[in-house]
Amino acid sequence: MKRVLLTFMMSVLVSLFATAQDREIKGKVTDETGLGLPSVNIIIKGTTTGTATQPDGTYSLSAPANGVLIFRFLGYVTQEVQIGTQTTIDIQLNPDATDLGEIVVSGVAAGTPRKKLTVTVAKIDAERLSLAPATSAGSALAGKVAGVRISSAGGSPGNDASIQLRADNNLNAGSSPMVVIDGVIIEGGLSDLNVDDIESYEVIKGASAASLYGSRAGNGVIVITSKRGNNQNIGTTNITVRNEIGWQQLERTIDLATHHAFTLAPDYASFDKFTKYAGVTYPAGYVGGYSPDVVGNRGFDADHYMDNPFGRNIDQQEAFFKTGSNHTNYVAVSTRNATTNAFISFENNAQTGIIPNTDGFTRQNIRLNIDHQINDWLKFSASNLIANSKQNSPGGGGGIFFNIVLAEPDNDLFLPNPDGQPYYYRHNHWSNETNPLYSTFKTENKYEEKRIIGNYRLNMDLASWINFEASYSTEFREISSGSYSPYDTWTLGGTDPLGITYSLGSISDNTSERNVQQVQTTMNLNGRFGDITAKGKISYLYENSKRQDVNASGFDFGIRDLPTLSAIPRANLSASNYQQEVIASNYFFIGSLDYKDKILFDGMFRIDGSSLFGENERWNNYYRLSAGYRITEDLDIPNVQELKIRGAYGVAGIRPGFDWQYETYSVSNGIASASSLGNKNLKPSRTAESEIAINAEFLNRFTLEAIYANSVTSDQFLSVRLLPTAGGFSNQYQNAGTIESNSFELNLGVNVIKNQDLTWDANLVFSRTRQTVTELPIAPYTFGTDGLFYVKQGETYGSIYGNTWVKSLDQMAQQLPEGDNISDYEVNNEGYVVPAGSQGTVNEAPVKLKDQNGLDAFVKIGDGNPDFYAGFSNTVRYKGFTAYVLLDIKQGGDVYNRKSQWLTRDDRNGIMDQFGKADSEKKALEYYKGFYDVNSNNSYWVEDASFVKLREVALGYTFSATQLQSFFGFDAFKGASLRAIGRNLVTFSDYSGYDPEVGSIRNPVDGTGTYPNFRNYALSLSLNF
């Protein structure tokens, strides 16, 4: 495979430098002011031969006397000149009056200047991305685009961030947007896509704009375009080498208790290896950890205050988490001649993360993008990405993140096991929580993915008004995952007095092969009728997605130290597989009309057929109407250079899950049992969105975009519970229920300073979204982690429900137990009602709020939706210096801190530590246990997760070719850039966990098993040849 690839690449490169010879033509190309225009492309019409102008606008090339030269330059009107007898041709190119800024190609009929868009498509280009290149394509948009919500649920290197555009409109289906890379609708994540290769993101946020993409686009669309060689001068070759080395570090630790409430032995101070408790006898030489010879139980002091010292005070989080590293090696070669351009790159990326004994994530990417003009009417393009990634996640899984904070300060994680293995499995005599270091040391978890994303495209210019395009796209993924625990892995159990035994080992080996293929044929049309410019597109898209999984696992090795399933006795082996195929067939038409560049109209219609729809609902329709009016084309408004109003209405959808339409029996070990009743009428959910917006440019330095969008998603996928007597089927998916959302987005850019040496650009993005369940024809239900979120008609989607606590005597008076008097209660110093006179005693306990039936009130205790999101970026350039800062801001939005609640169970929560408090302020641990309430969902653990995050920082200097030449004495370099980069450096927040950015966007819950996010600081050196 490697040899074939190499041969192919060499042949492409050779072809790039092959040019034909004829007669010599010279000349100069100038702009409207007479200055020489560099890099103007000059092609001999009907051939693939050409050249580009020099920096002073001059050029020379060989051409036949009967030929025609075509002069093309972005932003200028293309000119054709008959050569005839001329040997010198000087021409002047005139600006193209229709050039209206950056071109958007997604969600529209044809490439459209931003000023003429009628829908919302945000664009982030390579220049912005390169300021502080994100470690993966998934997180690169954070804080940069209004209405785009990115949340890293955990810091595990290689994990995908969750992305949501505008509101979460779906009850059961996910809210991730559709992602298109170089024309390929991908199904895999973005973690193995390197940012250095990305030319631009186009973000189609709402269903109105995304309706062009039909039944997969209800959550919006992100279109990623990778770099190509088409934007550089003909006859040039550019080489970029970038190396980055960085460090990864936990920003902050969780506040844990360093004191306890247990009664100490009188001579406890004489022991510094463990805490000596009263009432417990210890064997001679005891140094900590579980021992069967430790007899008795530790008991509490009479006051139950956690203010007693441990025998020693180890910061277990400090001892556990490590400083990780990351590095990136990137090289890209791009070249171009008159007919062909190519972009080839290789990236090697490694991120260890912050967990010991864990390799983290590595990625190697190869990209090859080629465009070749076969003749004057036929062009071939290919985009290829080969990605190879490996993720080694911590042994022990998420449990280690709980175990490390449960470890008591006197526990020695580094004690040996009885057989000499490191990290004694039972490091705490008083708990069954196990040693997280041992798990990372002993168990291997791997996830490896090989991925090919390819798009191959033929473009035919049939006539000046019609162009035909055919493309084939593929995404092939081969995923291998598994885990291995050797025979001698300690586990709890067995008959040994230590309470641990060898697990005898286990192994799992899972493979998944996923192949996405798409074929698309498109007819692009354009024409001009008087003052009206019309563009259109008729397209057919066929999609096929296949998946095949094989999972095998076994336990109890028959042969030790042989990590293969063959070493497992047959009786202990199990296997399963999974397979699915999804087919879709889609037709669409989109057209745009442009009257004198000021009145703009778009319309589209699409029909989608999919095997995911029930057989009675195989085909569904989508459409959009949008219009815009550029007011400043008619009105001269002082200090306003551009003012446009626009509006759009469109319908997009979300497809059902693979098996939701089918009547299913679950199958295990050859046994079937009824599961889900099928639904032949199941159709995609339907999101209808209305959008109005204003775009403006004013005072020659401000750009503004303000958008209001309202979306209504109906025909949700409700899993309707059935009576168990109905054939044993537990549920049926039905289309019902509606969510309505309203979004407001603002994008304000300002060019604060702009002169030759100094520029300062600032950009503010802001978004606010509200989403409500407006119709729910079934009983309200809980969903999400631990059922924390409640779906109820009329309620905000994302509301957190549970029990809450009485906080006033008025409330208490409404629910006085029989025989009690209100004077039996008081409000304590934390604002909770407790029994009168109980403060500071073991009887101080919060009181749960009751409902009118005397039951624990089930009420709204939080809302995961923030008040708003904002991002504020500043880029200052002074000569060669660049300073860039991006603040990512989230105001409001609650997180349920389950981890904090769990920590209270084991007296590990820092809020329980009473040491240093005045006696009058101290509380017995029972007070906090009252809120713990055996992990019931209650309001005490809901925290405001607002944050201001220093998301990206970069300080750097860019060296010019001249500087480099004078420094090195030769001119090999075109430029170089040295940067110090920081990612997630500082988070300002009152949240008590590691990071308020935790859990998914829909499920903002800080669970016990979350890999903490971490900061990253790095040095990057980029050289251009």
Added chain:
Amino acid sequence: MKKIIYKGFLLAFLLVSGVACHDLEVENLNNPDTAKVLASDSDVKTLASGMFLTWYGGTHYTNSISHLLATAADNLTCSWGNFGMRDQSWEPRKAWDNQPAYSYAGNSNYMYRNMYEGASTANTILQVMDGGLDIGNNGEDNNLVRAWSKFIQGISLGYVGLTYDKGFIVDENSTAEDIAAAEFFPYTDVLDFALTKLDEAIALSGNSFVIPAEWMNTAEPLSNDDFKKLINSFAARLVVYAPRNAAQDAAVDWAKAKTYADNGVTEDFIIQGDGYTNWINEFWVYSSYPGWGQTDMRVINMMDNDQPAHWDDDPSFPFPPESTTPEDKRLTTDFEYKSSVPFRVERGYYHFSNYRFSRYDYLLAGWFGDMPELLKAENDLIRAEARAHLADLPGAALIINSGSRVTRGEMTPVAPTMTAIVDAIHHERHVELMSTSIGIQFYEMRKRDLLQSGTFLHLPVAPQILETLGVARPFYTYGGPDAADGVNASNGGWR
């Protein structure tokens, strides 16, 4: 012009070829539908093979309620909140929280649903057979599948009747209208109906057939005779464990119970652990696994009078030392002394215990091996109990003294008196039958009025079911000190 026509032709060709090359029908290759699972007699037989596992999971998995019934019965102690164990061992007892948001409401729902899902599958199979489908060559397996399906109907509805206050009555003759009506019947009616199904199964088991070993994951296949014994024992359970209080216990049809039990198992009915895949008695796992459940002091005290029957909720309560000469020797063979307790102090010392159940610890090494579901001893105890109530006290004493009380416990033989026999049965159900099947100790305590006051005597219908039916909230419930009426919640108690 010619070129354009040519290109146009090419365009049309590509468009049309794109349209014509596929359809949108995709088969789900992972899960069969009803047509597939009922496609042939062998498919129906395969469907039938999974029904007992549905019942077993519904009664033995952690998703179910076996653990909370055991802590409510003061047989098991565990202050961990999991599976509702702590909530049903509060002292004093609290009402069962029957609202959908309750953390362990799903456990009740799981058992309730599983019972009916198993029964519904049996109904479907019997409907197909009533429609003329023969199972096996010339219908040679008809009796096997019919008897098996009736058995599943019986035990599924039977355990609803044992554990809940009311349930649906459905079988293969129920119409769509009957099912849609979703009428609840009192547990007594549900139990009566279940027994008729078991009677039908017993009758059908007079025919020769073999229950394949994998249907219940037994070590060997069961002959029709052995299966008939098993059905009888399950029927005996339904009769004897049904009473909600002592008065109802006295009114049991003991002759019927005796008939069932006398025709019940003569050997232990044992399910084989399959390595924690499907066949795992999680009731036992979390009742015994180190760090989880321990044996309630009441049971320890029953085996050794020198041990306290209750760990007082007092930090100065002395840690009881290991027993050396217990009256019941099983304390030294089936239980492990623990010198310290894994539970948290602030949750109440009354949860503490100095012993854990270790009889089946061999399962810890890989989760393979014998998992007793219905011991011969359990059936013998019912035989003895029936005889005692039918005034055959010597006969009852003879059975007990031939059993585990003497052979394994090395306890003094029981005297042929009603009190002694009832106490001995009570003792054996707590000690010998520990962690085998769901609810044995709960049902035993219930009918002796020994459940602590306020403990529910049966559960209300699971809230998710009520929700599906559109019942108005708040949903009814049982238990709690204010509801101790002796009918739905205990008004007695051993302490």
